[in-house]
Amino acid sequence: MTTETIEWTAVCAIDNILPNTGVCALVNNRHVAVFRVGQNQFHAIDSIDPQSNASVLSRGLLGSLGDRVVVASPLYKNHFDLHTGECLENAAYSVRAHAVRVAGEKVEVALS
Amino acid sequence: MKMMKIIVVGHGMVGHKFLEEMHQLQVPGVHVTVLCEEPRPAYDRVHLSEFFAGKRAEDLSLVAPDFFEQSGFELRLNTRVASIERRNKTLTTQDGEILAYDKLVLATGSSPFVPPVRGNDRERCFVYRTIEDLQAMAAAGAISRSGVVVGGGLLGLECAKALRDLGLQTHVVEFAPRLMTVQVDDEGGRILRNKIEALGVHVHTSRNTTEIINGATAHHRMVFADGTHLETDMIVFSAGIRPRDELARQCALAIGPRGGVVIDSVCRSSDHDVFAIGECAAWNEQVFGLVAPGYDMARVAARFIAGQEQVAFAGADMSTKLKLMGVDVASIGDAQGRTPGCRSFRYTDENKQIYKKIVVSEDGQQLLGAVLVGNADEYGTLLQMALNGIALPADPEFLILPSSDGKAKPGLGPDALPDSAQICSCNNVSKGQICAAVADGVTTIADMKACTKAGATCGGCVPLVTQIMKAEMAKRGMAVNNHICEHFAYSRQELYHLVRVGMIRSFDELLAQHGKGLGCDICKPAAANILASCWNDFVLKGELASLQDSNDYFLGNIQKDGTYSVVPRMAGGEVTPDGLIAVGQVAKKYGLYTKLTGGQRVDLFGARVEQLPLIWEELIAAGFESGHAYGKSLRTVKSCVGSTWCRYGVGDSVGLAVELENRYKGLRAPHKIKFGVSGCTRECAEAQGKDVGIIATERGWNLYVCGNGGMKPRHAELIASDLDKDTLIRLIDRFLMFYIRTADRLQRTSTWRDNLEGGLDYLKQVLIEDSLGLADELEAQMQHVVDSYQCEWKTAVTTPEVRQRFRTFVNSEQGDQRIVFMPERGQIRPARAEELATDIADGAPV
Numbered sequence: 013m014t015t016e017t018i019e020w021t022a023v024c025a026i027d028n029i030l031p032n033t034g035v036c037a038l039v040n041n042r043h044v045a046v047f048r049v050g051q052n053q054f055h056a057i058d059s060i061d062p063q064s065n066a067s068v069l070s071r072g073l074l075g076s077l078g079d080r081v082v083v084a085s086p087l088y089k090n091h092f093d094l095h096t097g098e099c100l101e102n103a104a105y106s107v108r109a110h111a112v113r114v115a116g117e118k119v120e121v122a123l124s
Numbered sequence: 125m126k127m128m129k130i131i132v133v134g135h136g137m138v139g140h141k142f143l144e145e146m147h148q149l150q151v152p153g154v155h156v157t158v159l160c161e162e163p164r165p166a167y168d169r170v171h172l173s174e175f176f177a178g179k180r181a182e183d184l185s186l187v188a189p190d191f192f193e194q195s196g197f198e199l200r201l202n203t204r205v206a207s208i209e210r211r212n213k214t215l216t217t218q219d220g221e222i223l224a225y226d227k228l229v230l231a232t233g234s235s236p237f238v239p240p241v242r243g244n245d246r247e248r249c250f251v252y253r254t255i256e257d258l259q260a261m262a263a264a265g266a267i268s269r270s271g272v273v274v275g276g277g278l279l280g281l282e283c284a285k286a287l288r289d290l291g292l293q294t295h296v297v298e299f300a301p302r303l304m305t306v307q308v309d310d311e312g313g314r315i316l317r318n319k320i321e322a323l324g325v326h327v328h329t330s331r332n333t334t335e336i337i338n339g340a341t342a343h344h345r346m347v348f349a350d351g352t353h354l355e356t357d358m359i360v361f362s363a364g365i366r367p368r369d370e371l372a373r374q375c376a377l378a379i380g381p382r383g384g385v386v387i388d389s390v391c392r393s394s395d396h397d398v399f400a401i402g403e404c405a406a407w408n409e410q411v412f413g414l415v416a417p418g419y420d421m422a423r424v425a426a427r428f429i430a431g432q433e434q435v436a437f438a439g440a441d442m443s444t445k446l447k448l449m450g451v452d453v454a455s456i457g458d459a460q461g462r463t464p465g466c467r468s469f470r471y472t473d474e475n476k477q478i479y480k481k482i483v484v485s486e487d488g489q490q491l492l493g494a495v496l497v498g499n500a501d502e503y504g505t506l507l508q509m510a511l512n513g514i515a516l517p518a519d520p521e522f523l524i525l526p527s528s529d530g531k532a533k534p535g536l537g538p539d540a541l542p543d544s545a546q547i548c549s550c551n552n553v554s555k556g557q558i559c560a561a562v563a564d565g566v567t568t569i570a571d572m573k574a575c576t577k578a579g580a581t582c583g584g585c586v587p588l589v590t591q592i593m594k595a596e597m598a599k600r601g602m603a604v605n606n607h608i609c610e611h612f613a614y615s616r617q618e619l620y621h622l623v624r625v626g627m628i629r630s631f632d633e634l635l636a637q638h639g640k641g642l643g644c645d646i647c648k649p650a651a652a653n654i655l656a657s658c659w660n661d662f663v664l665k666g667e668l669a670s671l672q673d674s675n676d677y678f679l680g681n682i683q684k685d686g687t688y689s690v691v692p693r694m695a696g697g698e699v700t701p702d703g704l705i706a707v708g709q710v711a712k713k714y715g716l717y718t719k720l721t722g723g724q725r726v727d728l729f730g731a732r733v734e735q736l737p738l739i740w741e742e743l744i745a746a747g748f749e750s751g752h753a754y755g756k757s758l759r760t761v762k763s764c765v766g767s768t769w770c771r772y773g774v775g776d777s778v779g780l781a782v783e784l785e786n787r788y789k790g791l792r793a794p795h796k797i798k799f800g801v802s803g804c805t806r807e808c809a810e811a812q813g814k815d816v817g818i819i820a821t822e823r824g825w826n827l828y829v830c831g832n833g834g835m836k837p838r839h840a841e842l843i844a845s846d847l848d849k850d851t852l853i854r855l856i857d858r859f860l861m862f863y864i865r866t867a868d869r870l871q872r873t874s875t876w877r878d879n880l881e882g883g884l885d886y887l888k889q890v891l892i893e894d895s896l897g898l899a900d901e902l903e904a905q906m907q908h909v910v911d912s913y914q915c916e917w918k919t920a921v922t923t924p925e926v927r928q929r930f931r932t933f934v935n936s937e938q939g940d941q942r943i944v945f946m947p948e949r950g951q952i953r954p955a956r957a958e959e960l961a962t963d964i965a966d967g968a969p970v
Binding site for chain 2: 022023024028029030031032033035036037038043046049060064065066067068071072073074075076077078081082084086087089091
């Protein structure tokens with residue numbers, strides 16, 4: 013039995029993300045959208061919007077739809093669940109969600 | 125199958141209505157020819173006086189541009205019929221051409237009655253019926269100082285407005301002792317006269333003109349039977365109409381005792397292959413001088429000819445409501461109180477110059493008639509009561525008395541109306557049809573107009589239509605949820621008030637006090653927009669930044685590949701050569717695709733987020749400001765070159781456009797706003813297709829509002845004429861702030877206007893007459909926005925915590941390698957999917 017070690021990458025300081033917005037980080041050459049919901053909740057999903065193939069999800073507006081916390085793509089307004097990466101309007105456009113944690117003042121991401 | 129040949133004589137409002145009905149019925153094997161003696165197809169004679177208020181002949185046209193191609197009907201202009209040979213079923217045109225018909229429809233209308241006084245054929249004597257008449261009046265008006273209208277009836281007063289619009293000292297000469305003899309009573313006539321005289325029109329009643337001779341101080345002298353006289357430069361006769369029945373007389377059809385072709389209940393004349401509709405027809409010895417009964421006849425005749433048996437014209441209600449020079453006048457049923465035993469209630473307000481009267485039956489149960497002068501708010505309710513025989517309340521006087529305690533009047537709920545009640549008389553729409561449309565899913569007044577045509581002609585019934593629609597929706601449990609989204613149980617309009625009244629400055633406050641959840645991509649930008657309209661703080665300041673959608677967050681327009689476009693403001697479309705060179709140099713340096721916009725400026729495409737502050741720093745250094753192309757805000761004020769250079773220009777359109785653009789730049793609104801300013805009526809700036817359009821006149825500026833190009837083109841409507849610049853700006857301030865205050869989210873002014881209860885009249889009352897008492901507040905709110913303007917890009921590049929957000933990656937200085945351009949026509953364009961060799965799954969370039 014092998015123990016998989018999770019590889020965490022520090023992407024920025026907490027203060028680099030304005031509350032209720034996102035930023036795009038390059039993690040192992042992958043475009044990852046990292047969001048700060050309220051003061052201290054963080055989420056990460058792929059930043060590339062499958063419908064447009066453009067790296068824009070980090071620039072979407074955050075919000076809630078029912079109980080789900082979502083980001084809306086700025087291009088075609090699809091909503092993505094920040095916990096799962098699921099696209100609410102069309103499952104075929106879903107993206108991957110990644111792990112995030114705060115270590116000291118740093119926000120760290122681990123690719124899933 | 126043999127073709128049925130139908131010939132229509134006369135292409136006026138009623139003639140055209142017949143054609144529309146025939147087209148709609150889609151009867152196979154019918155060939156329709158319409159002969160029109162005028163040089164242009166049917167136009168709206170009801171709104172003829174708007175010709176002098178800036179409308180052009182084309183604006184008044186009633187014929188959809190492709191109507192004749194679509195219908196296959198044939199229109200012959202400038203074709204007058206000389207005679208009808210009923211025995212052969214032919215007619216002969218004045219050019220001698222003989223045309224055969226199976227069915228002939230006379231829609232020849234009426235001609236103005238000119239009193240037979242000596243001198244009535246002098247030059248500068250006119251009638252008021254056709255666009256040619258108006259053009260001749262306008263030409264004479266230019267060389268006249270004063271004008272007289274002979275006739276103080278409905279049309280005469282319309283005509284007086286036209287003379288006043290021409291800038292003439294205007295007189296009305298009436299034979300009877302009061303104005304509008306048919307529609308109002310003595311007291312109503314007196315109040316109407318006071319109101320009209322207060323507008324600068326001189327009224328002379330009980331004057332019988334005996335002859336017209338050369339004047340001493342003016343072109344004409346009118347001599348009256350009582351020995352007095354009046355001098356004037358031009359005269360317009362508008363003393364009633366006479367049916368144009370000369371063709372019917374020539375071919376010996378039966379003629380009514382007071383003229384007009386005698387028709388039966390399906391509009392057939394004494395020859396069953398000849399029909400007559402509109403003002404040339406006499407039904408039950410009556411000639412109807414209004415358009416609604418004419419339309420009704422057109423419908424009946426068309427359906428009967430198409431083979432429908434169950435149609436009949438059953439007379440018409442002659443109730444009318446109109447606005448004469450801004451004065452409301454309405455008349456219902458037995459306005460004069462001629463029914464034996466009837467009783468009336470009267471209310472006069474000498475202060476506001478308002479007169480209201482109702483006439484009720486002897487037993488006090490039924491409303492027989494009414495007269496309203498100065499204020500006609502009760503017209504809809506009273507008319508329905510009279511038409512449907514609805515039982516009156518115990519104290520009917522309260523129907524017309526003002527309510528002192530603000531309580532609602534004993535009005536008439538839509539429930540009281542039978543389904544058969546005709547709500548829109550222009551288009552014959554019943555309450556039942558309106559309710560059926562709701563059942564089919566119609567929930568807005570704009571859709572209701574499109575679907576049923578209710579309220580689409582004169583608009584007088586729109587308040588009642590709205591009431592019925594809403595009541596029906598409530599009954600069906602369709603209480604329209606106009607909540608902006610799941611986080612706020614309020615409409616945009618309500619949120620605006622909550623923000624204003626509660627002095628709310630942030631989304632967190634708004635959500636905590638009035639909402640739930642986290643907010644979303646609907647309510648956040650809407651709230652940000654409302655906050656900006658009210659307080660005008662920098663849109664990227666603190667928490668506000670997190671509410672902005674990508675365009676407002678990066679102050680550019682996002683494109684399909686995630687790049688942004690850059691649009692520097694060029695107020696009025698004016699740009700110096702140095703400015704143009706600077707823009708070109710920036711575009712060249714950053715490799716941007718360059719295109720001119722429809723709003724007379726330059727758009728630069730393909731900028732990555734980290735390039736935006738650098739680009740703008742250079743543009744700002746060259747003297748440019750943000751063009752707000754990304755915001756729901758004022759975009760551009762398009763202009764033509766105007767009187768400065770153009771040999772036709774009568775106003776400095778560029779100067780005004782620059783001033784207006786600089787005044788309203790940065791103003792956030794429910795949707796984008798576009799202006800246009802033209803230096804003359806040639807309208808090269810296409811101002812009538814804009815939210816706010818301004819056209820220079822010899823005497824100032826005409827203001828048009830709520831136009832639109834785009835998906836649903838709509839002509840802007842004239843709301844005021846010949847304004848000086850200060851008044852113009854004041855009205856625009858009020859208009860924009862009123863729109864910002866009351867519109868829905870992402871509702872352009874055109875849709876807002878289509879849904880505005882009370883329509884254009886209401887808008888004019890609010891903006892010009894200040895009926896809501898809001899004008900000062902609206903102006904002050906606008907002044908605050910104007911005074912607190914800042915160039916958002918200047919603030920963004922000089923505020924470090926804002927500027928540092930303009931980067932592609934938070935953890936790398938590199939740009940987005942996935943953005944790839946290809947060359948096309950000497951510039952760049954985004955690479956297409958098949959041109960990219962990128963692994964979509966992880967986003968890394970291969």
